[in-house]
Amino acid sequence: MDDLKGFPQELTGADRPMVSFRKVGKAYGPLTVLDDLDLDVAEGEMVSIIGPSGSGKTTVLRMLMTLEEINGGCIYIDGQPLTHMPKNGGLVRANQRHLRARRVDIGMCFQHFNLFPHMTALENCMEGPVQVLGMPKTEARARSEELLEMVGMIEKRDQHPSRLSGGQQQRVAIARALAMRPKVMLFDEVTSALDPEVIGEVTNVIRGLASEHKLTMLMVTHQMGFAQDISDRVCFFYGGKIEEQGPASELFGNPQRERTQQFLSAVKEAV
Amino acid sequence: MTFFEFLVQYWPRLLSGAGVTVVQFFLAAVLGIALSVTMGLMKLSPNRLVSGAAITYIEFFRGTSLLVQLYWIFFVLPLFGLTIDKFTAGYIAVGMNIGAYGAELVRGGILSVPRGQWEAALALNMTPAKRMWRIILPQALVNMLPPWGNLMIELLKGTALVSLISVADLMFEARQINSSTFLSAQVFGAALIIYYIMARFMLTPSMRWLERFMARKMGRA
Numbered sequence: 504m505d506d507l508k509g510f511p512q513e514l515t516g517a518d519r520p521m522v523s524f525r526k527v528g529k530a531y532g533p534l535t536v537l538d539d540l541d542l543d544v545a546e547g548e549m550v551s552i553i554g555p556s557g558s559g560k561t562t563v564l565r566m567l568m569t570l571e572e573i574n575g576g577c578i579y580i581d582g583q584p585l586t587h588m589p590k591n592g593g594l595v596r597a598n599q600r601h602l603r604a605r606r607v608d609i610g611m612c613f614q615h616f617n618l619f620p621h622m623t624a625l626e627n628c629m630e631g632p633v634q635v636l637g638m639p640k641t642e643a644r645a646r647s648e649e650l651l652e653m654v655g656m657i658e659k660r661d662q663h664p665s666r667l668s669g670g671q672q673q674r675v676a677i678a679r680a681l682a683m684r685p686k687v688m689l690f691d692e693v694t695s696a697l698d699p700e701v702i703g704e705v706t707n708v709i710r711g712l713a714s715e716h717k718l719t720m721l722m723v724t725h726q727m728g729f730a731q732d733i734s735d736r737v738c739f740f741y742g743g744k745i746e747e748q749g750p751a752s753e754l755f756g757n758p759q760r761e762r763t764q765q766f767l768s769a770v771k772e773a774v
Numbered sequence: 775m776t777f778f779e780f781l782v783q784y785w786p787r788l789l790s791g792a793g794v795t796v797v798q799f800f801l802a803a804v805l806g807i808a809l810s811v812t813m814g815l816m817k818l819s820p821n822r823l824v825s826g827a828a829i830t831y832i833e834f835f836r837g838t839s840l841l842v843q844l845y846w847i848f849f850v851l852p853l854f855g856l857t858i859d860k861f862t863a864g865y866i867a868v869g870m871n872i873g874a875y876g877a878e879l880v881r882g883g884i885l886s887v888p889r890g891q892w893e894a895a896l897a898l899n900m901t902p903a904k905r906m907w908r909i910i911l912p913q914a915l916v917n918m919l920p921p922w923g924n925l926m927i928e929l930l931k932g933t934a935l936v937s938l939i940s941v942a943d944l945m946f947e948a949r950q951i952n953s954s955t956f957l958s959a960q961v962f963g964a965a966l967i968i969y970y971i972m973a974r975f976m977l978t979p980s981m982r983w984l985e986r987f988m989a990r991k992m993g994r995a
């Protein structure tokens with residue numbers, strides 16, 4: 504397939520980013536969704552992605568989760584290429600085995616939770632550790648119960664998703680992803696499908712993760728207040744590019760670009 | 775001869791025939807289910823050769839008559855040097871026929887599972903095989919149980935055709951009794967009732983039980 508020229512085989516050094524998008528492009532047929540995207544996320548950093556509908560926010564997370572193939576450039580995770588693999592001194596497109604080996608570092612939560620309906624909350628959390636990591640059941644159970652406790656769902660551990668509210672399902676989904684001990688967590692509008700009164704219970708869990716763990720996080724959100732509160736950095740996407748990025752206080756407090764200003768004032772009016 | 779007197783005299787033969795029907799049903803069902811899953815999965819394969827093989831199988835067995843298939847397997851295959859005894863030929867023909875219909879149910883059931891389930895399983899880094907067996911198929915099964923109930927009844931009724939290659943099932947015994955006694959109303963009446971009882975009071979409740987069982991597994995009951 505398409506060999507990459509001029510991309511390093513790995514990223515080294517103590518200050519190497521946990522996640523690195525290098526000139527990443529994505530197109531659906533004639534529609535270019537992302538154009539030469541460069542984005543580095545440091546270990547332990549919490550980066551929020553905001554922007555208008557269709558600007559490519561979800562696509563960024565889905566590419567990193569390897570749910571979408573990229574059309575150009577390369578994504579690195581923890582210094583190692585994710586979308587490509589080293590071969591003969593260069594980089595070639597990753598095969599399934601390489602993807603499986605690198606994907607262990609990444610976890611994702613979805614807008615619609617996507618819990619497995621035929622399993623209880625606890626079984627949902629144990630599925631990955633037991634089936635993918637080959638962990639003994641007792642150990643997987645202990646780890647899962649600890650995480651369910653952390654997200655405040657331990658009492659509902661034996662309930663199926665159909666018996667849980669949206670907010671409860673999303674908290675279980677977060678525990679399920681964390682049970683794999685990923686280095687990077689991706690959140691795609693995890694509160695958008697929730698009733699307003701339960702949004703807080705999910706954002707509080709994410710808040711806790713951001714403050715207590717050295718987890719690296721990438722979050723797409725439409726909740727500007729929440730993004731401002733917990734992010735180390737905010738990226739404003741527009742038309743498949745990062746139009747502006749910076750510390751939350753600066754981007755929200757003193758946006759430089761006109762499109763950012765327009766977007767933020769439009770969002771403010773809508774509230 | 776009253777219907778009751780008829781039953782008293784002929785019940786052992788009817789019962790033995792019904793027993794053969796039940797065995798034919800089970801063997802055909804096992805074969806049919808195995809073929810349904812295999813062919814349903816194969817039809818979804820991105821490999822054109824694999825999906826093409828499944829499509830050929832499905833088209834052939836759905837598009838031609840079960841009776842003709844049965845005759846082919848029992849009378850024609852021996853001409854090519856492949857001789858199968860009548861009992862085996864019976865359930866193989868019925869099972870392969872049902873498998874073609876079941877394959878479409880399996881395929882439809884799999885496609886009815888939301889994309890998000892595949893994606894969540896991939897995000898947990900599950901292998902394609904585990905995604906299918908642990909996440910997708912159990913949910914597909916729930917979605918396809920009601921049409922499978924109908925298919926199983928069709929299967930039971932379809933087994934009556936094996937009497938035409940002299941497998942001694944219920945229909946075969948009924949025809950034998952009829953040709954020696956000419957008690958047509960009694961014998962075919964009895965056959966009708968026995969088939970109905972098997973479908974209505976054995977098959978349907980088992981399928982209902984399975985549906986309830988799966989609903990419980992999904993936390994819906």
Ligand SMILES: Nc1ncnc2c1ncn2[C@@H]1O[C@H](COP(=O)(O)OP(=O)(O)OP(=O)(O)O)[C@@H](O)[C@H]1O
Nearest residue numbers: 531534536554555556557558559560561562563723
């Ligand atoms: N599978 C697909 N096929 C074709 N086009 C797609 C596909 N997925 C996304 N797109 C297009 O890519 C663009 C970016 O989509 P994306 O989902 O990343 O936007 P987004 O920023 O997450 O928007 P939103 O805020 O509405 O979720 C959109 O124009 C969308 O229509």
Ligand SMILES: [Mg+2]
Nearest residue numbers: 560561562692
């Ligand atoms: Mg989106």
